Every structure is written in structure tokens, then in C-alpha cells.
Amino acid sequence: MPQEMSTREAYGQTLVELGRENQDIVVLDADLSRSTRTSLFAQEFPQRFFNCGIAEQNMMGIAAGLAASGKIAFASTFAIFATARCFDQLRMSIAQPHLNVKIVATHSGITVGEDGFSHHAIEDLALACSLPGFTVIAPADAIETTQVVRVAAATYGPFYIRLSRPKTSVIYNSAYQFVLGKAATLRAGTDATIVTAGIMVAKAVEAAASLSQKGIDCRVLSMPTIRPLDEQAIIQAATETGAIVTAEEHLEHGGLGSRVAHVVAQYQPVPMAFVAIKNTYAKSGKPEELLERYGLTAANIEQAVHSTVLRKR
């Protein structure tokens, strides 16, 4: 595994492996197969690949029909089109009938970069998590993505898997084991907990390392499965560390932070802070520039932990 790899690349490669192992795997795309990397599957299994053109709503319906007939249907496009563009299709044709469709959405968040707000999916977790019966996962790196895609293929039901465009650091090694619905403790700590997912996991680890230099012993919980949430891990973190900061590449409302707060408020209220995009659409720019502009850096996390720890009783 290289030091850097995009999660979409890992997805494309894993799909090919799955296609070789299981005849029932079918893949759909909406004219973005080179970008989503489903083109790798299309090359090897043209009979089981359906390019639906620029028609995402129809793609979701076709995926539902294939799934209802015994197929494991992977449907891919950019995250904004996979959710916002066809929310009613997700609701009517996939969620309510509870069909075996795996929506693997690439180009999530603002790290899409220069294409601008039309292509920045910053509401997709809120939309996907609102659908009854959906499992929602945001892997942190290429290694985790490979495992998540395999688990999704092996687990009946609708999935939304959120991937990214840019190459990102590979943070796990081959010993890592993704468990559906379980958080991974990447760093032990007792003063505060950072709960995070996706590309922000690497930044949370960086922030925690810096905080430890300053005498704050910070736990890092990677929470790839955003729904269903690992409530026990959150309650334990709230109980043992007394302060929680969430970090995600998404709007502040409706994503990981909101879902963690829901658990904290119910079972173990402690001070919280939310590192996320604040009620705005982002502009065009380079991914790293945008992360800085919209407050999604390790320094932002560090600052949020500082202020939250001060509010502890």
C-alpha cells in the first residue's frame, strides 16, 4: 500500500475483486465511471456494468430493480448527486422497500476543491442518515475503504458509503480490522475525546499529538459507521473524559456531530464542540486552502478541544 491513496481508487480496485468472487455483484454509474473508478469493474465485467448516463434518479431505480431480483447493486456517482439530486428515489425506491443497494459516493465534502459549491456535498450525511434502514459509513483511508466495501457487499440492506476525491494519507496498516457499527480508538486519553470520521481522522490524530505536548491527554475515536452509531463508545468517552469534540467535513447540522450530540445529551451530558462547516456554502479553491478557510484543520480541532476542556465541570 502506498503512503497516499484516494479512497475512490481503493473502492474501484475492491469492486473488481468482488466481481471476480461473486457473480451477483452488479455496478451502476452515471457517466462518472472514470472519476468514481467503477470503470475498473466496467472493463473486466461489461455485462454486469450499467452506465445510466447523466440520470442519477433513473440509476437509483434501476439499482433497486436489480437488487429486488437478487443482485447486490453498487451505484456510484458524486456524493452531491447521489443524495441531493435523487433523495426521493433513495427514499421511495431503496430505503422504504429496504433493498440491497450500496450507494458508494465519491467526491464528498469540500475537498472536491476547485469545482466549487455545486460539487461540494456538505449535506449528504444529513440526508443519508435521515433515511430509515440505511447504514452510513465514512471511511478514513484506503485500507478502511477496502474493508468497508467488502462488509457492505456481505451485509444485506441499503448502504451509503462516503468517499473522497483527493489522495489522502494511508493511516492504517494491514492489521487494522473494520467492524461495522464500532468505533476504533486510535489514541487513548482521559482529558477529552475527539470523535471523527473520513478525512478528518488524520487531522484529529495530528491534533491529539500536538495537544499531548501541551499536557492535554486526548482520546481519538474514529467513527467510520455514522449510522448506526457506536453509542457505547460515545457514552464511555463522555463518562471517562468529560468533554467531546467532533470533527467532520460536513455541515455542522445533521452530520456526525449532531448524531454524537444526540447520544451525549440523552445518556451522559458533557461539554461539546463541533468542528464542521458553519451554515454556508464553500467557494472554489485548492482542497487544503478550503479546509483552512472553512475551519477544518488540525489547529481548529486543537483549539476546540482547548475551549471545551475549560468548560468541564
Place this chain on the structure above:
Amino acid sequence: MLASSSGEIAPAGNHSASATSAEAFPSIKGGREEVGRPLAEVAKSLRRHIIAMTAKAGSGHPGGSLSAVEVVTALWFKVLRHRPTDPQWVERDRFILSKGHAAPTLYAALAESGYFPVEELLTLRQLGSRLQGHTDRTATPGVEMSAGSLGQGLSFGIGTALAARLNSQSYRVYVLLGDGECDEGQVWEAAMAASHFKVDNLVAIIDYNRQQIDGWSWQVMNLVPLEQKWSSFGWHVIQVDGHDFDQILAAFEQAKQVKGKPTLIIAHTVKGKGVSFMENNLEFHGKAPTPEEAQRALEELA
């Protein structure tokens, strides 16, 4: 009332109300021998159920349910290969009701076929019933797909038809749409995709009753020329009187011979068909008959 300038008016059957006949559409002819229970009798039973169910529920969509009766009857009692005792039989032909508000018609056909007791029909729309206001795949045996938000059934049908190809199965897929439903963009995405993927085991039927909630369909959102729209999208199109069993059955037979492209049957129908005061009466698109109206309707359908 019917604007002949629309250029594609093809009223079916004997109309009451304001519909006047215009030039006839080029329909197909077919002859057949009646085996088993006469289809016209089954159709009358379905109509009686639709009236009784919606009247009991106090809500529902009788108009667009009544217009679809002959198409649904022909399918469930003559065309489809299905097993009422085994709704999940993998080789069954699939019927997908995309115009989900015509659920009463489908429920009546399923009950008359033996999927569940006829008495259950009167639970329509009640809390705890298996018969939801619009079709629900998870609730009712024999219902292939949830619907009610229009425009989604044809896409699902394509996926179902493609799966048959991948699995080397011989089942056929039938999707019933409304004409108003064709306002939805997803219908045309699916129309394009079905011919692109050459799914010749897929048949769409449009219940062309020419009315939608806000009025005549050519006034609300003009679909004319409907036949040319679909044929230019690559479909084999057949037009029939949607209340004439000979024509309907001949069309389904013809569709089986069409290779390399999907088939659309435009069934020219009358909204509210079979009940004099409901025919072409928009009031009954989404309103149930009162007990008195139901009584009158059932007398007409005796």
C-alpha cells in the same frame, strides 16, 4: 370540450360527460376464446371492489383506479405467469404499478386471484391493514414495489428486466403508468435507458385517461404527441382501446414478438370508467364516493 387541435384525441369506449369522439387511433385487432371466468365479469368484480373499498375507507383515488381495470384484469387473469400461493416465485412475471394511487385496482386483482381474502379489501387505508393507501412492497403479498411518488416504477422495471437477462430467466416485466405521471422527468430518463439497454422483456402500459388532478392532461402539461415521443425514444408502440379485452390481449401478444426494444402500450381509457357519474369527472380523481354515491355506483355495476 375536447380540443381536437391537440391532434391526438382518442377517446375509448362509450363516453358520457363531455368527451366527444375524434379520429380513431390505429389500433390492433385480436380475436380470442374465453377460457375460465369471463374477463368482463372479473372486471366488473374489480370495479365493485374499488367502489366498496374507497367508500369504506372514505378516501382514495377511484377515477384512475377504474380506468385501469381492463388492463389490470387482462394481466392478472390472462397474461401473467404467477402463483398466488407463492408470491415470491422467482420465475413469476412482474407487474409493477407505477401509478401507485391505483392501488385499489391492484389489491382487488390480487384478492380475486387468491393472494389474500376478498374480505380484507375493506381494510384499505386503515391502521394495521396490509393494504396501504399507496402500494407498499413490504406490506402486501403480490405487490412488487412501493409507489405513490410518481415516475419511479419504470426505472425499477428496467432493473428487474436486466436481472432476468443476467440470470437467464424468462420472466417478463409489466409496468403500469399514468399519463399524468409522464410529466415526471424520471419517466423519460427511464424511457431512454430501456431502449438503450434493449430490454425487450419489458412492457410499459400508459393508462391514458387524459385527466390529472388539475384538469385535462393536454391543458395541465401537454403530452401530445405521446405516441411519437415514445417511438422516437426507441420503443415499439401499440395503441389500444384500454377497455377492449380483445385489443389489450392482442397487444400483449404482439409485445412478446418484439425483439431488441421495449414495448409501450398506450391504453386509451376513460377516467372513472364504468360508473356513469364518475366517467370523465375529475372530482373523483382523489375523492372517495359517499355512501349514497357508492350505492348508486354498485347498482350500475350489478
